[in-house]
Amino acid sequence: MKAIFYEEHGSTDVLQYDDFDDPEIGPEEVLVDIKAGGLNHLDVWTRKGMPSPEELPHIPGSDGAGVVSEVGERVTQFEAGDRVVVEPGLYCGECEFCRKGEESLCVDYKMLGEHVRGVHSELAAVPETNLIELPEHVDFVTAASAPLVFQTSWRMLMTRAEIQQSDSVLVLGASGGVGHACVQIAANEGCEVFATASSEEKLAHAEECGADHLINYEEEDFDEAIKELTDGRGVDVVVDHIGEATWDNSLSAAARGGTIVTCGATSGISPETNIPTVFWKQLDILGSTMGTPGEVDEVMTKVFDGTFEPHVREVLPMSEIARGHEMLESREGFGSVVVVPDSDYDPGEYE
Ligand SMILES: [Zn+2]
Incomplete structure (x- = not known):
């Protein structure tokens, strides 16, 4: 062969x-x-x-x-x-x-x-x-x-972060594989979805996937943009698969009692973490990787029936x-x- x-x-x-x-x-x-x-x-x-x-x-x-x-x-x-x-x-x-x-x-x-x-x-x-x-x-x-990115995204949001319809969800790097799947999954659950990307073209793609708010991270700090868009509150869930380059701003963009969920660190693996931010805001920091056979079946069924579009x-x-x-x-x-x-x-x- x-x-x-x-x-x-x-x-x-x-x-x-x-x-x-x-x-x-x-x-x-x-x-x-x-x-x-x-x-x-x-x-x-x-x-x-x-x-x-x-x-x-x-x-x-x-x-x-x-x-x-x-x-x-x-x-x-x-x-x-x-x-x-x-x-x-x-x-x-x-x-x-x-x-x-x-x-x-x-x-x-x-x-x-x-x-x-x-x-x-x-x-x-x-x-x-x-x-x-x-x-x-x-x-x-x-x-x-579809299989790798959709099962990863499904487990992160549904099983680990347990997103609810009332949640606001920020997806970093929303035009990438995991990003575009997370935007679709959060939008499908009825969440208010915030998306970041590096160009207007990529943001338009995130909007097509269901994002409600678009942030060009080349033009403004995304945590500042989140604070403006949420009257200073922050978002309930941050999906951060970028790592070192975004970690500090992700902690800042999360609301009190919010959740950061990560499945990767493409920009670097060892960011500094301000521990008082974690305990004072009572943040949940969750890791997630891949999915169980049950989760794979669940999300692939939704890919096959057109609910999600890779x-x-x-x-x-x-x-x-x-x-x-x-x-x-x-x-x-x-x-x-x-x-x-x-x-x-x-x-x-x-x-
Ligand atoms: Zn085993």
């Missing part, structure tokens, strides 16, 4: 698209003929070796969709020809957290494409439990762009994977970048 892979960590120069041994399936695995793979920032971090996968050469890619071509002897839910979406979370099923139904807290939690080989290849061997049936009316490209910015042949990574790193535009095996790539299809 052809696969995207790299033999060492580094710049986009290490990315190859070439012949690779076909994967072999275990008894509980399914061989998927991959039709589309969604890119995430995680792919960039892993390419750079932060974190390093268990084995090189590494095939990246956590998100994908395709058609089942072969099933292991103990597989019961799928058969050849089924359309499927890949859910990248791997868990042991036996530890105390898995037994409580908190699989994303698993002591051995791993991800396809990060710790082990991913799905940005013509064929991928995926555990049966990591596949979701893809309805006929949803195309592979849209489906492949935005796809560009579809590239897998041989242009370096350009895909560059688009993510430069933070130009908005929406997901999706790659398609060169043998299936038809540019006219993705206009």
Whole structure:
């Protein structure tokens, strides 16, 4: 088969698209003929070796969709020809957290494409439990762009922050993958949604996703803008996946008794925290990562029925994977970048 892979960590120069041994399936695995793979920032971090996968050469890619071509002897839910979406979370099923139904807290939690080989290849061997049936009316490209960011956003807002209709929710970096999903989820719950982005074009996109208030963080401090828009009160929930560059302002933008929820720190991992702000305002600071199988099912059902719309910015042949990574790193535009095996790539299809 052809696969995207790299033999060492580094710049986009290490990315190859070439012949690779076909994967072999275990008894509980399914061989998927991959039709589309969604890119995430995680792919960039892993390419750079932060974190390093268990084995090189590494095939990246956590998100994908395709058609089942072969099933292991103990597989019961799928058969050849089924359309499927890949859910990248791997868990042991036996530890105390898995037994409580908190699989994303698993002591051995791993991800396809990060710790082990991913799905940005013509064929991928995926555990049966990591596949979701893809309805006929949803195309592979849209489906492949959704699982990672939508489950992450759903767990952050619904399970961890427990947003209510009466809440005001600030989403930082609202035009990115997690950002645009969080805006849609909060708006769908009836929350008042505040969104930040770096350009008018990106803010217009956040507005389309359901944001009520738009803040260009290049032109004003977003915490000052929040105070003006809320008569000094602040917002109930802040979604901060930016980290060092925004942390202090996020604490400032939260209302008394407010919540900050984080799933990432793309700008840096060690901001200073003013502890008196935390206790005086009685803030809740919550971490969140990925989602449980139940949460994945819940949010993907809403992607499939059109409640949520993943935005796809560009579809590239897998041989242009370096350009895909560059688009993510430069933070130009908005929406997901999706790659398609060169043998299936038809540019006219993705206009
Ligand atoms: Zn476990």
